Amino acid sequence: MEKQFIFEQITEMWNNHIPFNSLLGFTITQMTEEYAEIQFDWQDKLMGNPIQKILHGGVTASVLDMVGGVVISANLIGRINKPDKKKIADKLSKFCTIDLRTDYLRPGKGKSFVATARIIRHGSKVAVARMELHNEKGEHIAFGTGTYMV
Amino acid sequence: MEKQFIFEQITEMWNNHIPFNSLLGFTITQMTEEYAEIQFDWQDKLMGNPIQKILHGGVTASVLDMVGGVVISANLIGRINKPDKKKIADKLSKFCTIDLRTDYLRPGKGKSFVATARIIRHGSKVAVARMELHNEKGEHIAFGTGTYMV
Amino acid sequence: MEKQFIFEQITEMWNNHIPFNSLLGFTITQMTEEYAEIQFDWQDKLMGNPIQKILHGGVTASVLDMVGGVVISANLIGRINKPDKKKIADKLSKFCTIDLRTDYLRPGKGKSFVATARIIRHGSKVAVARMELHNEKGEHIAFGTGTYMV
Amino acid sequence: MEKQFIFEQITEMWNNHIPFNSLLGFTITQMTEEYAEIQFDWQDKLMGNPIQKILHGGVTASVLDMVGGVVISANLIGRINKPDKKKIADKLSKFCTIDLRTDYLRPGKGKSFVATARIIRHGSKVAVARMELHNEKGEHIAFGTGTYMV
Numbered sequence: 001m002e003k004q005f006i007f008e009q010i011t012e013m014w015n016n017h018i019p020f021n022s023l024l025g026f027t028i029t030q031m032t033e034e035y036a037e038i039q040f041d042w043q044d045k046l047m048g049n050p051i052q053k054i055l056h057g058g059v060t061a062s063v064l065d066m067v068g069g070v071v072i073s074a075n076l077i078g079r080i081n082k083p084d085k086k087k088i089a090d091k092l093s094k095f096c097t098i099d100l101r102t103d104y105l106r107p108g109k110g111k112s113f114v115a116t117a118r119i120i121r122h123g124s125k126v127a128v129a130r131m132e133l134h135n136e137k138g139e140h141i142a143f144g145t146g147t148y149m150v
Numbered sequence: 151m152e153k154q155f156i157f158e159q160i161t162e163m164w165n166n167h168i169p170f171n172s173l174l175g176f177t178i179t180q181m182t183e184e185y186a187e188i189q190f191d192w193q194d195k196l197m198g199n200p201i202q203k204i205l206h207g208g209v210t211a212s213v214l215d216m217v218g219g220v221v222i223s224a225n226l227i228g229r230i231n232k233p234d235k236k237k238i239a240d241k242l243s244k245f246c247t248i249d250l251r252t253d254y255l256r257p258g259k260g261k262s263f264v265a266t267a268r269i270i271r272h273g274s275k276v277a278v279a280r281m282e283l284h285n286e287k288g289e290h291i292a293f294g295t296g297t298y299m300v
Numbered sequence: 301m302e303k304q305f306i307f308e309q310i311t312e313m314w315n316n317h318i319p320f321n322s323l324l325g326f327t328i329t330q331m332t333e334e335y336a337e338i339q340f341d342w343q344d345k346l347m348g349n350p351i352q353k354i355l356h357g358g359v360t361a362s363v364l365d366m367v368g369g370v371v372i373s374a375n376l377i378g379r380i381n382k383p384d385k386k387k388i389a390d391k392l393s394k395f396c397t398i399d400l401r402t403d404y405l406r407p408g409k410g411k412s413f414v415a416t417a418r419i420i421r422h423g424s425k426v427a428v429a430r431m432e433l434h435n436e437k438g439e440h441i442a443f444g445t446g447t448y449m450v
Numbered sequence: 451m452e453k454q455f456i457f458e459q460i461t462e463m464w465n466n467h468i469p470f471n472s473l474l475g476f477t478i479t480q481m482t483e484e485y486a487e488i489q490f491d492w493q494d495k496l497m498g499n500p501i502q503k504i505l506h507g508g509v510t511a512s513v514l515d516m517v518g519g520v521v522i523s524a525n526l527i528g529r530i531n532k533p534d535k536k537k538i539a540d541k542l543s544k545f546c547t548i549d550l551r552t553d554y555l556r557p558g559k560g561k562s563f564v565a566t567a568r569i570i571r572h573g574s575k576v577a578v579a580r581m582e583l584h585n586e587k588g589e590h591i592a593f594g595t596g597t598y599m600v
Contacts, residue, residue: 019197020206023173047169056170057215057247062208069207096254097207098426099399099447101551103249103578103595105571120593121555125425126398126449128553130593143570143580145553145595147399147447149426248576249549249597251401253428253445255421270443271405275575276548276599278403280443293420293430295403295445297549297597299576319497320506323473347469356470357519357547358512365507396554397507403549 006083007031007074014070026063028070029114033078036071038063038115048108055108055141060133064144065100067117068129072148075119075127096149098126103143110135117146126150153228156238157181160223176213178220179264183228186221188213188265198258205258205291210283214294215250217267218279222298225269225277246299248276253293260285267296276300303378306388307331310373326363328370329414333378336371338363338415348408355408355441360433364444365400367417368429372448375419375427396449398426403443410435417446426450453528456538457481460523476513478520479564483528486521488513488565498558505558505591510583514594515550517567518579522598525569525577546599548576553593560585567596576600 011028014021024046030037040063048056073092080087113135121128131144161178164171174196180187190213198206223242230237263285271278281294311328314321324346330337340363348356373392380387413435421428431444461478464471474496480487490513498506523542530537563585571578581594 017200018206019195019200020208021198023195024208045169045173048171050167050169051243056168056212057219057250058170058174058208058212061211061215061250061252062206065207065211093201096257097252098428099251099253099445100207100211101249101251101401101595102211102247103570103597104247105578107246120553120590123449128398128555140570143595145399145551145593147553149423248578249595251445251551253420253447255428270403270440273599278405278548290420293445295401295443295549297403299573317500318506319495319500320508321498323495324508345469345473348471350467350469351543356468356512357515357550358470358474358508361511361515361550361552362506362508365511369507393501396557397552399551399553400507400511401549401551402511402547404547407546 003078006077006088010073020062021066024059024062026066031070031074033075034071034119036067036074036117038067038070039112041112042110052107053109057104060104060108060142061100061102063115064102064131064133064142065097065146067115068131068144068146069095069097069148071117071119071129072127072150075122076150094149098147098149101145105143106139106141108141110137110139112136113141123150156227156233157224170212171216174209174212176216181220181224183225184221184269186217186224186267188217188220189262191262192260202257203259207254210254210258210292211250211252213263213265214252214281214283214292215247215296217265218281218294218296219245219247219298221267221269221279222277222300225272226300244299248297248299251295255293256289256291258291260287260289262286263291273300306377306383307374320362321366324359324362326366331370331374333375334371334419336367336374336417338367338370339412341412342410352407353409357404360404360408360442361400361402363413363415364402364431364433364442365397365446367415368431368444368446369395369397369448371417371419371429372427372450375422376450394449398447398449401445405443406439406441408441410437410439412436413441423450456527456533457524470512471516474509474512476516481520481524483525484521484569486517486524486567488517488520489562491562492560502557503559507554510554510558510592511550511552513563513565514552514581514583514592515547515596517565518581518594518596519545519547519598521567521569521579522577522600525572526600544599548597548599551595555593556589556591558591560587560589562586563591573600
């Protein structure tokens with residue numbers, strides 16, 4: 001299988017069949033071996049503070065965790081020799097987040113948001129990604145660092 | 151106002167009027183100046199991994215952020231001299247999470263979950279809480295550390 | 301070899317042959333599979349702030365990283381079947397810190413200090429320890445969480 | 451006083467009168483309101499692992515904590531209206547690290563090292579910096595994030 005085709009299939013699956021992502025409205029819009037992107041729109045149900053009308057801190061942590069996981073999964077898959085369904089499923093079955101740090105820089109205000117991730121450590125056991133969250137005005141809302149078992 | 155009465159009112163408000171907490175089914179069950187507790191039940195929409203049927207890492211981060219915020223809010227309010235609505239609203243208006251670290255120890259499996267928080271640093275500018283997540287069997291699912299602006 | 305004997309030998313080696321530990325005066329005083337302890341005395345060279353006469357934040361991070369590494373090493377060795385020098389050296393050769401979080405609770409004042417560590421996650425690839433630093437009065441100076449590759 | 455002159459004086463003081471920095475051979479080589487840099491050379495006493503001949507993880511954490519503190523101090527001082535010795539001393543007297551996260555990407559091998567820091571959050575109570583450590587070949591050894599009380 002072509003890598004690009006694999007990433008499209010996984011994107012389609014994760015966008016539609018991970019209940020919590022659907023609940024929050026997360027859509028993976030880029031998935032490559034070094035970079036990933038998730039977009040989502042403001043919805044009142046994502047509100048953590050009704051007075052200030054800002055994102056719940058948990059929404060921010062959730063999207064950062066997710067987008068970091070997307071880029072690291074893509075990287076893992078990209079390194080499989082002659083990938084097929086079984087090899088991919090095997091690889092991803094061990095994948096999990098070990099720890100996640102979220103730094104909240106500004107209140108989560110906006111109409112739409114984009115979370116991005118880049119890999120900073122590739123490894124055979126552990127991988128690390130750095131993530132960012134911006135709103136539609138380009139305001140930087142949060143930073144994240146995620147360590148994942150691979 | 152009596153502190154206990156204030157905490158009950160805030161608990162009632164946060165349990166019913168923070169949209170994201172309602173969406174996830176979080177219920178504050180204890181709020182004191184040193185300790186707080188949130189309970190929630192498994193719901194399919196909280197699933198991060200349909201194959202393994204476990205909590206999305208973002209749900210874990212969300213409840214740890216929230217329960218840490220509850221104990222620190224209670225502590226802040228407890229230190230107000232003759233608290234009234236205005237003083238409490240003033241105090242809480244500045245409150246926000248600065249950073250949050252989540253350590254995932256085990257897959258988030260279970261029928262119901264309890265998140266707990268204790269204060270480890272009281273300060274006039276910054277407070278720190280340590281949080282834990284367990285399931286109904288007492289299995290320890292995650293640890294967290296949250297730093298909050300107060 | 302008996303585990304207790306192995307731990308004594310490693311303690312002796314690490315106390316005397318890791319240059320940076322000697323420089324800072326760190327002494328491992330307990331090494332078991334679930335718990336470790338390091339002691340050190342105040343020395344002016346450890347000062348980070350000459351006006352306040354307190355430990356440099358880097359000293360605190362160093363001792364927490366070290367004591368977490370001690371308990372996790374002990375745990376790794378404890379799980380080796382019929383341990384011998386080669387097996388132990390193999391096991392420890394892959395060992396390294398992935399990430400370390402230090403929470404500074406109080407200024408590092410004191411005449412002597414004790415750092416302690418407990419394991420919170422055992423794993424075949426990754427282990428996590430929680431660490432604390434207290435002074436001789438029992439004042440709690442810092443918390444730490446370390447994630448280690450094993 | 452001119453800002454540039456102030457930064458030179460502080461650099462001189464911190465390079466020569468913080469015992470732990472002298473012990474480790476840290477030299478501040480840049481201090482501006484948005485960016486700071488510290489250089490240091492390999493010395494055997496900084497070794498954490500005699501077999502691999504690499505930096506102790508505590509050295510890495512120490513220099514990242516320090517360089518983050520330098521850029522944030524410069525930023526604080528830069529925002530003082532008509533700075534004088536008293537105002538600067540007052541401002542810096544409250545300054546301390548709240549928490550520090552270090553991500554170890556590669557073994558700390560090299561002849562000389564440079565740690566850099568940029569501010570990612572300016573605030574009236576709390577500031578956050580992101581730090582990096584590279585060796586003389588440009589290899590990226592570690593990342594850090596520090597949260598400071600200001």
